[in-house]
Amino acid sequence: VMTQTPLSLSVTPGQPASISCKSTQSLLHSDGRTYLSWYLQKPGQPPQLLIYEVSNRFSGVSDRFSGSGSGTDFTLKISRVEAEDVGVYYCMQSVQLLTYAFGQGTKLDIK
Amino acid sequence: QVQLVESGGGVVQPGRSLRLSCAASGFTFSSYAFHWVRQAPGKGLEWLTIISSDASLKYYADSAKGRFTISRDYSKNTVYLQMNSLRPEDTAVYYCARTRNFDYWGRGTLVTVSS
Numbered sequence: 628v629m630t631q632t633p634l635s636l637s638v639t640p641g642q643p644a645s646i647s648c649k650s651t652q653s654l655l656h657s658d659g660r661t662y663l664s665w666y667l668q669k670p671g672q673p674p675q676l677l678i679y680e681v682s683n684r685f686s687g688v689s690d691r692f693s694g695s696g697s698g699t700d701f702t703l704k705i706s707r708v709e710a711e712d713v714g715v716y717y718c719m720q721s722v723q724l725l726t727y728a729f730g731q732g733t734k735l736d737i738k
Numbered sequence: 739q740v741q742l743v744e745s746g747g748g749v750v751q752p753g754r755s756l757r758l759s760c761a762a763s764g765f766t767f768s769s770y771a772f773h774w775v776r777q778a779p780g781k782g783l784e785w786l787t788i789i790s791s792d793a794s795l796k797y798y799a800d801s802a803k804g805r806f807t808i809s810r811d812y813s814k815n816t817v818y819l820q821m822n823s824l825r826p827e828d829t830a831v832y833y834c835a836r837t838r839n840f841d842y843w844g845r846g847t848l849v850t851v852s853s
Contacts, residue, residue, distance in 0.1 A: 673844065729783040
C-alpha cells in the first residue's frame with residue numbers, strides 16, 4: 628500500500644512544494660534498484676512520468692523536479708512551482724511484478 | 739516518436755464483453771512490456787495487468803483476475819485487453835502504458851458499463 632501526503636496542496640508560484648509517499652514494504656529490489664516512480668496527471672491528460680527509480684528524471688522533465696528517499700519513505704520536491712505544474716501527482720511502486728500500486732494522488736493547485 | 743493509441747471503448751451493458759486495443763509505434767514493440775491501467779471517473783489510477791515483452795508472463799490485479807485477459811500481436815504492434823462479464827464498477831478510462839516504469843502512456847479509451 629502506498630500512502631501519499633498531503634492529499635492536496637495550494638502553492639504560490641515560485642515557492643517550493645513537497646509530497647511524501649510511504650510504502651508498507653521496502654521498495655528495494657534484489658537487483659539493487661528501488662522501484663519508486665512519480666507521475667503527474669495534468670487536467671484532461673494521461674499521466675506522465677516525472678521520476679523513476681526514486682531520483683532519475685525522465686527525458687524532458689524540468690530540473691525543478693527532484694525525487695529522494697529509500698526503503699519505504701520517498702519525497703517528490705518541486706523547487707519553484709509554476710502554473711504548468713498544476714495537476715495530480717501519483718507515486719507508484721513496481722518492485723513486485725504482481726502488485727504494482729499507485730498512491731492515492733496529491734492534487735496541486737496554484738494560490 | 740513513441741506513440742500508444744488506445745481504442746475499442748464505448749457503452750456496453752452489464753455482463754457483456756469488450757476488447758480494447760493499444761496500437762504502438764515509434765519503437766521496437768517486441769522489446770517492451772506493457773500494462774493496462776484504469777481510472778474511474780474522478781478517481782485515482784488502478785493498475786490492472788502486465789504482459790512481458792515475449793508474452794510469457796502475464797500478471798493481473800485481483801480486480802482483473804478471471805474476467806480480463808491481456809494479449810499482444812507482434813504482427814500488428816498491438817496490445818489487447820479482453821474484458822468479460824463487465825460490471826458498472828468497470829466504468830473508467832483505460833490506459834495502456836509501456837515498461838516497468840510506465841514511461842509512455844496512451845490518451846486512454848472510455849468504457850461505460852450501463853444498462
